Amino acid sequence: MTLLLKEVKPFAQGGNRLCFVHPDNPDRCIKVRRPDFTLADCRRKKGFPKKLRPLSSFDDNREEYQTIQQLQCWIGDSIFDHVYLCFGFVDTDFGPGLETELIRDADGLISLSLKQYLWEVGYTEQCRQAINELTTFWRAQKVPSRDLLTHNIVVQRDPQGAISRLVVIDGLGDPTLIPFRWLPQKYQIRRIDTRLQRFETRLAEFVSNCAAGKQPSQVGVLLHRDDSIENIMTKSDKDERLI
Ligand SMILES: Nc1ncnc2c1ncn2[C@@H]1O[C@H](COP(=O)(O)OP(=O)(O)OP(=O)(O)O)[C@@H](O)[C@H]1O
Ligand SMILES: [Mg+2]
Known part of the structure; x- marks a missing residue:
């Protein structure tokens, strides 16, 4: 099922991502790539030699998901005292979205x-x-x-x-x-x-x-x-x- 986020107002945005409250779960956040600043735009802004890296290496969501899994392996569940829980990817009308704990x-x-x-x-x-x-x-x-x-x-x-x-x-x-x-x-x-x-x-x-x-x-x-x-x-x- 594709989550429809385009009609919803994000609660925050950073330089790279839009952050939404999950439409079906108020305790979860969905982070998607900003459509006005794509991975290709991000790579274009970098200097040499970073420009040569594959597009996927600029994907904050992908990197964040992998890193949080690694941190849990190395440090254990106490990492979640100071880092949010990360639940993987969901399909959205903005493309893949990273589903995480929403800090309230x-x-x-x-x-x-x-x-x-x-x-x-x-x-x-x-x-x-x-x-x-x-x-x-x-x-x-x-x-x-x-x-x-x-x-x-x-x-x-x-x-x-x-x-x-x-x-x-x-x-x-x-x-x-x-x-x-x-x-x-x-x-x-x-x-x-x-x-x-x-x-x-x-x-x-x-x-x-x-x-x-x-x-x-x-x-x-x-x-x-x-x-x-x-x-x-x-x-x-x-x-x-x-x-
Ligand atoms: N899970 C969350 N719970 C509460 N607030 C959040 C959460 N995720 C993001 N935010 C808010 O949204 C803002 C933007 O999120 P985030 O830093 O993930 O975007 P970004 O585009 O990756 O940022 P940057 O400009 O640093 O690359 C944060 O500054 C924070 O205020
Ligand atoms: Mg940020």
């Missing part, structure tokens, strides 16, 4: 990216602690990733509005020539530390820009939070309504 806050609204959270709520003490927890996990488990970016991390909140966890939803896997797992432990740690240091530098810069009132770009800012009553009602609310 306890009130049912789609969670904000760390970027949007920092701008709207600020760099609070609990945010600092949550970031510390994420980076400690990344280092301890030696999770291979590209640079961690604030728009690729979402902030999940509990019923009191406190942060329950940070979830990385993009930028997993290591793009460098020598596969991460072939490196001696010492170099793996060094690579992770470099990424984490860059994350901290970028974060500090972003926080100080926010404090100076400099509005961030729209990348990683939700287009809507799917606050339709149908979707934020809990299962038990729905069951009660049926009685």
Whole structure:
């Protein structure tokens, strides 16, 4: 069965993908390639020698799916404390879509990216602690990733509005020539530390820009939070309504 997404408004978009709430399951997200920025467009923008790579190597969905499976094999299910669950591919009217867990806050609204959270709520003490927890996990488990970016991390909140966890939803896997797992432990740690240091530098810069009132770009800012009553009602609310 082909999922019809063209009539539905995406809840977010990045540079490469459109993100939709699954039409039949409010707890799942479907990510498809942006029709206005195809894999061929993506390859055209790259310099030499990346331009020579096959089109499939630019497919974020494919890479993300494979990487998350590998991470589960290497690290175990604890990876899903900080990375979303990935369920494979479904057919959509935009082409193949990657089906993943949709990160929602306890009130049912789609969670904000760390970027949007920092701008709207600020760099609070609990945010600092949550970031510390994420980076400690990344280092301890030696999770291979590209640079961690604030728009690729979402902030999940509990019923009191406190942060329950940070979830990385993009930028997993290591793009460098020598596969991460072939490196001696010492170099793996060094690579992770470099990424984490860059994350901290970028974060500090972003926080100080926010404090100076400099509005961030729209990348990683939700287009809507799917606050339709149908979707934020809990299962038990729905069951009660049926009685
Ligand atoms: N499963 C999810 N749960 C909640 N929010 C999500 C989820 N997946 C994506 N988002 C939101 O959608 C935005 C865009 O998603 P994503 O980063 O996957 O797109 P992209 O095109 O691959 O991004 P990039 O521009 O970094 O390549 C994210 O910044 C995040 O706010
Ligand atoms: Mg992204």
